[in-house]
Amino acid sequence: MIETNTNYKTQILEAKSGYFGRFGGAYIPEVLKPNMDALSQVFFESIADKNFVNSFKKACNDFSGRPTPVTYLENLSKQIGGAKIYLKREDLNQTGAHKINHCIGQIMLAKRLGKTRIIAETGAGQHGYATASVCARFGMECTIYMGQKDYDRQRPNVFWMETLGAKVIPVQFGSQTLNDAVIAAFKDLIAHPEETHYLLGSAVGPHPYPVLNTWFQKMVSEEAKEQVFKIENKLPDYVTACVGGGSNALGIFFDFLDDESVKLVGIEAGGKGKTPGEHAAKVSYGKEGIFEGYHSYFLQAEEGNISDTHSISAGLDYCGVSPILAYLHSEGRIQFDAASDVQTLDAMKMIAKYEGIILALESSHSLAWAIEKAKGLSNEEIILVNGSGRGEKDLFITMKHLQPESLQFFMEKQISELRDE
Amino acid sequence: MNDELCRSKVDLIIEKEQTEMTQNMNSIMAHHIIGYPTLEKSYEVVQTYIDSGIEILELQIPFSHPTADGITLTEANQQAVENGISLENCFEFYEEIKRYAPDTPIIAMSYLNRLFSYGIEAFCDKLSTSGVNQIIVPDLPFDSPVAEQINKHQAVQLVPVIAPNLNDERLSAMLNLQPDYIYMMSGFNTTGQQFELHPNAQKIIDAIRERTNAKIGIGFGISRGEQVKAVNEIADFAIIGSTLKIAIDENKIKSKLDQLLLNS
Ligand SMILES: Cc1ncc(COP(=O)(O)O)c(C=O)c1O
Numbered sequence: 214m215i216e217t218n219t220n221y222k223t224q225i226l227e228a229k230s231g232y233f234g235r236f237g238g239a240y241i242p243e244v245l246k247p248n249m250d251a252l253s254q255v256f257f258e259s260i261a262d263k264n265f266v267n268s269f270k271k272a273c274n275d276f277s278g279r280p281t282p283v284t285y286l287e288n289l290s291k292q293i294g295g296a297k298i299y300l301k302r303e304d305l306n307q308t309g310a311h312k313i314n315h316c317i318g319q320i321m322l323a324k325r326l327g328k329t330r331i332i333a334e335t336g337a338g339q340h341g342y343a344t345a346s347v348c349a350r351f352g353m354e355c356t357i358y359m360g361q362k363d364y365d366r367q368r369p370n371v372f373w374m375e376t377l378g379a380k381v382i383p384v385q386f387g388s389q390t391l392n393d394a395v396i397a398a399f400k401d402l403i404a405h406p407e408e409t410h411y412l413l414g415s416a417v418g419p420h421p422y423p424v425l426n427t428w429f430q431k432m433v434s435e436e437a438k439e440q441v442f443k444i445e446n447k448l449p450d451y452v453t454a455c456v457g458g459g460s461n462a463l464g465i466f467f468d469f470l471d472d473e474s475v476k477l478v479g480i481e482a483g484g485k486g487k488t489p490g491e492h493a494a495k496v497s498y499g500k501e502g503i504f505e506g507y508h509s510y511f512l513q514a515e516e517g518n519i520s521d522t523h524s525i526s527a528g529l530d531y532c533g534v535s536p537i538l539a540y541l542h543s544e545g546r547i548q549f550d551a552a553s554d555v556q557t558l559d560a561m562k563m564i565a566k567y568e569g570i571i572l573a574l575e576s577s578h579s580l581a582w583a584i585e586k587a588k589g590l591s592n593e594e595i596i597l598v599n600g601s602g603r604g605e606k607d608l609f610i611t612m613k614h615l616q617p618e619s620l621q622f623f624m625e626k627q628i629s630e631l632r633d634e
Numbered sequence: 635m636n637d638e639l640c641r642s643k644v645d646l647i648i649e650k651e652q653t654e655m656t657q658n659m660n661s662i663m664a665h666h667i668i669g670y671p672t673l674e675k676s677y678e679v680v681q682t683y684i685d686s687g688i689e690i691l692e693l694q695i696p697f698s699h700p701t702a703d704g705i706t707l708t709e710a711n712q713q714a715v716e717n718g719i720s721l722e723n724c725f726e727f728y729e730e731i732k733r734y735a736p737d738t739p740i741i742a743m744s745y746l747n748r749l750f751s752y753g754i755e756a757f758c759d760k761l762s763t764s765g766v767n768q769i770i771v772p773d774l775p776f777d778s779p780v781a782e783q784i785n786k787h788q789a790v791q792l793v794p795v796i797a798p799n800l801n802d803e804r805l806s807a808m809l810n811l812q813p814d815y816i817y818m819m820s821g822f823n824t825t826g827q828q829f830e831l832h833p834n835a836q837k838i839i840d841a842i843r844e845r846t847n848a849k850i851g852i853g854f855g856i857s858r859g860e861q862v863k864a865v866n867e868i869a870d871f872a873i874i875g876s877t878l879k880i881a882i883d884e885n886k887i888k889s890k891l892d893q894l895l896l897n898s
Contacts, residue, residue: 238778238779239775239778240746240773240774240775240778240780241773241775242702242772242773242795242797243775243776243794243795243796243797243800243804244795244796244797244799244819244822246775246804247799247801385705386705386708386709386712387699387708387712392699393699396699396701399701399702400701400702400704403702403822404822405822406799406822500751501750502747502750502751503746503747503750503773503780504699504746504747505699505701506773511747513747513751514698515720516720516721516748516751516752517697517747517748517749517750517751517752518697518698518699518715518747518748519698519699519747520698
């Protein structure tokens with residue numbers, strides 16, 4: 214049924230050196246080398262071991278409700294009057310996003326390595342939340358690093374992580390956001406290399422993380438390809454995903470990489486504008502660099518310093534992008550574009566109104582692109598969007614934008630009730 | 635400032651001999667972040683190090699996100715970046731210090747992205763014309779493709795940073811590069827945390843000594859005279875960073891140096 218013209222899939226999975234063209238690598242302090250080598254070895258052994266692969270699948274099915282469906286967004290598509298838009302429902306996963314997929318995979322590797330302790334970074338708290346969940350389920354001690362700023366503004370997620378038994382440590386240096394949490398987690402790993410597995414949350418970082426998280430996410434496209442084909446008897450014409458670090462994008466792109474007819478489009482956070490500090494679009498506006506262990510595109514200030522980022526969605530608010538995506542972009546296989554904060558909020562409102570789905574702000578970036586694109590296409594054509602997460606987590610941000618008065622009223626009411634108690 | 639910095643070589647040698655005669659001093663590599671707390675003050679501080687008898691200087695180019703530094707040096711890095719310290723400022727700093735103390739070895743230190751954005755080869759050219767021939771890049775494995783570019787450069791050598799978990803195979807690979815200096819982490823810490831010499835350290839040092847004359851420094855977490863003395867017994871010099879940064883903040887740099895340097 215499917216024509217194969219290139220071999221990007223094998224090329225990526227067989228890159229045991231961790232280089233994808235000039236991108237990737239493992240630019241780490243020597244002290245971390247044994248740790249990364251051991252992780253790499255156990256990963257490549259495990260994916261060749263049927264028992265491991267089956268237990269991974271079973272855990273995803275039993276714990277996270279896989280396979281997730283694809284939903285034809287019929288009302289929305291007709292409203293736009295162009296291509297048919299399909300949504301892969303990763304929002305229906307345990308903890309509400311695709312992040313759980315690589316969390317399940319990595320914790321199983323950590324068990325194989327005999328580790329007893331998991332650490333992770335988190336920005337908004339989505340990855341920390343998923344990590345805390347698998348740690349509770351698989352019986353591992355869990356420490357989550359979170360920038361002080363994120364810790365303060367995402368307090369509800371801190372509460373859930375703590376309820377799941379995790380210790381959440383606010384990071385007080387730097388800009389006190391995601392980057393600083395990544396750095397704090399690496400420092401923890403340097404200090405406790407024997408017992409700790411660092412469960413990194415995207416397809417970024419030193420080898421083997423990019424390929425490892427891509428592998429644990431690729432079932433998303435394997436499922437979606439079959440699901441769309443079953444309904445439409447053809448492959449989608451476009452596949453699109455939002456790009457923070459790139460884990461959900463690689464998940465939904467992977468199985469289509471060698472299908473030349475399928476155009477792949479990564480959507481970055483266009484934020485408020487093109488000025489540095491107002492967006493988080495690495496491929497669109499960033500520069501090549503080597504940081505946090507890998508060679509890729511980064512948002513940079515002068516002379517190699519790393520610059521600040523902005524996005525309405527915390528999950529896309531990060532300075533780097535997967536070296537695998539950087540490579541596939543340099544090869545011309547994946548196109549990149551950006552959606553602004555405003556376009557994203559509009560898309561989020563539209564899918565809620567016409568389809569009854571509350572979509573994450575991250576995923577709403579790619580939906581925004583799909584809505585624009587669909588207008589210029591015929592109704593024979595298909596766009597598949599990765600619905601990487603659900604939007605309930607964004608309550609405070611979306612409400613602040615859409616109904617600031619109601620939010621204020623609610624908060625004041627809550628506070629006065631607390632005071633009266 | 636240039637004139638003030640230039641002292642005659644003879645003066646320096648006499649001074650050095652005097653200190654060596656009068657005291658039995660510890661060997662120390664003092665670390666400083668260029669531009670902390672200001673560029674002016676950096677010149678002053680580093681001259682004080684030299685005048686007090688510091689043997690080697692490790693002069694770091696500040697970086698916005700120093701992934702392997704502890705909280706103390708992270709703050710200093712960020713302060714220097716905020717001060718707007720450019721690479722040009724750093725190269726000039728090397729030149730000036732070299733002019734002030736031509737016999738004091740300088741080892742540059744920088745995170746990889748600052749070299750990468752300048753161009754590795756251009757960076758090495760500029761570094762060597764500024765009088766510096768050694769560089770520590772903490773996030774650059776000594777056998778990566780980028781490290782090879784540095785290793786190929788005629789005038790610049792990469793100083794490997796190793797830890798007590800280095801296995802035999804990696805040790806051999808590292809020694810094949812014939813480094814003049816080797817930087818060894820005292821244990822599994824980032825800079826500025828508790829000092830504790832890992833039991834494997836001695837074993838690795840013995841293995842290095844058997845095969846080369848490379849000078850070995852031990853660093854991470856050293857803050858007291860006894861620790862410096864202990865390190866001097868097994869390695870060539872102690873590397874001190876965070877403690878000196880704190881001393882700068884507390885305006886106690888001279889007394890701290892005395893404490894650390896006196897081997898009594
Ligand atoms: C729902 C959702 N989508 C996307 C992302 C972005 O990450 P990535 O690019 O790795 O998929 C996040 C990150 O937190 C997320 O929570």
